[in-house]
Amino acid sequence: MARNALQEWFSDGRPATIAGHILRLHEHAALPGTPLLVQRGQAVVAFLQADDQTEWVLKKFVPGRQPDLTYLQSVSKVLPNLPAFRSATQRILLDEHALTSGSGCYCSRALRDGLRGALLQPRQPGNNWTSLADEIRDGKIRMDASVRLRLCRQLTEAVDVMEAAGAAHRDLSGGNVLIDWLLWQLGLIDFDSVYHTSLAMPDGTTAGTEGYCAPFVFSGGVADSRRSWCPCADRYALAILNVEFLLMDGSSSCAEDGGLFPQEQLRTRHGLRIDEVRGQLKRQFPSAVWLFDSAIHASAFLDCPSTGDWTRFCNQADQAMPCPISIGGMGDGVGDQIRSILLRRRLVGIG
Numbered sequence: 569m570a571r572n573a574l575q576e577w578f579s580d581g582r583p584a585t586i587a588g589h590i591l592r593l594h595e596h597a598a599l600p601g602t603p604l605l606v607q608r609g610q611a612v613v614a615f616l617q618a619d620d621q622t623e624w625v626l627k628k629f630v631p632g633r634q635p636d637l638t639y640l641q642s643v644s645k646v647l648p649n650l651p652a653f654r655s656a657t658q659r660i661l662l663d664e665h666a667l668t669s670g671s672g673c674y675c676s677r678a679l680r681d682g683l684r685g686a687l688l689q690p691r692q693p694g695n696n697w698t699s700l701a702d703e704i705r706d707g708k709i710r711m712d713a714s715v716r717l718r719l720c721r722q723l724t725e726a727v728d729v730m731e732a733a734g735a736a737h738r739d740l741s742g743g744n745v746l747i748d749w750l751l752w753q754l755g756l757i758d759f760d761s762v763y764h765t766s767l768a769m770p771d772g773t774t775a776g777t778e779g780y781c782a783p784f785v786f787s788g789g790v791a792d793s794r795r796s797w798c799p800c801a802d803r804y805a806l807a808i809l810n811v812e813f814l815l816m817d818g819s820s821s822c823a824e825d826g827g828l829f830p831q832e833q834l835r836t837r838h839g840l841r842i843d844e845v846r847g848q849l850k851r852q853f854p855s856a857v858w859l860f861d862s863a864i865h866a867s868a869f870l871d872c873p874s875t876g877d878w879t880r881f882c883n884q885a886d887q888a889m890p891c892p893i894s895i896g897g898m899g900d901g902v903g904d905q906i907r908s909i910l911l912r913r914r915l916v917g918i919g
């Protein structure tokens with residue numbers, strides 16, 4: 569399909585009934601008259617809204633990159649039911665019967681054929697970490713230490729829950745971590761390379777994303793996907809992403825896939841960026857230095873810090889943070905004064 573069938577549907581103006589949901593494509597804000605589409609590596613992604621206002625995403629793999637349908641179907645079933653995994657556990661693998669005709673609804677052969685093998689998934693709120701990191705570099709978004717630790721905790725929990733279920737995402741990276749930066753809530757997407765003890769490795773699966781691949785998955789300079797088809801395969805990328813959450817700021821440089829590290833430095837285990845990050849960690853989160861070093865110098869996923877190691881670090885770092893002062897705890901009427909100022913401001917806002 570992809571683009572042509574979606575463009576024709578968008579131009580028609582009517583919603584389409586797909587897997588029982590009445591859906592409309594969102595318009596591209598900067599290109600009126602065209603649907604909002606994203607294409608990264610292996611798929612075209614369209615953003616949709618249902619008539620009950622729920623938000624959806626349609627992922628259509630490009631020719632030659634379609635994963636095995638039985639494998640895709642199984643992935644949704646083996647993952648635990650965590651809100652952070654909604655895009656996988658509640659996704660629908662579409663077939664040629666997914667598009668149904670109905671009064672007032674759009675239907676075409678091109679769209680029907682194109683939907684086969686596509687995934688209809690709930691839209692995970694927020695932006696991916698790569699684009700959020702750009703906003704942080706530009707100074708448009710600021711994160712304090714408690715938010716940084718909150719993100720580390722949530723990603724660590726997601727990996728921990730997957731490990732306990734015998735699964736690994738296998739492509740944790742800036743583009744596949746979504747963050748709602750109003751609530752600082754983290755979710756994962758792109759569950760199309762998942763490892764599970766019960767699944768056979770599908771053809772064409774990749775080893776991960778540049779900037780997040782462990783050095784020991786490389787063989788002769790090329791990433792070998794078989795080397796990350798194993799339990800605990802997320803531990804290296806977990807360390808890289810957690811360090812990015814802890815340190816990303818206005819002075820951070822930008823590597824190839826939007827993260828902190830050029831893949832070549834990760835592969836060879838040394839380079840300027842690695843040294844700079846170690847120095848920054850020493851100053852800002854000294855108890856995370858050994859976690860970073862064990863990941864960088866690991867020879868296997870089991871050498872990388874475990875989810876328990878990261879949880880202990882977060883607990884310790886949380887305790888080391890200064891406690892916020894509560895208004896109630898202030899003496900001599902200071903609390904009352906602040907409370908009345910806040911109340912006045914809020915009333916002005918409402919009026």
Ligand SMILES: Nc1ncnc2c1ncn2[C@@H]1O[C@H](COP(=O)(O)OP(=O)(O)O)[C@@H](O)[C@H]1O
Binds near residue numbers: 608
């Ligand atoms: N469920 C989802 N919710 C919100 N955005 C999504 C979702 N799935 C994909 N996207 C957006 O589309 C981009 C590409 O999707 P992804 O599944 O990662 O494709 P690829 O396999 O090509 O990397 C993501 O980085 C994200 O911005």
Ligand SMILES: [Mg+2]
Binds near residue numbers: 608743744758
């Ligand atoms: Mg992706």
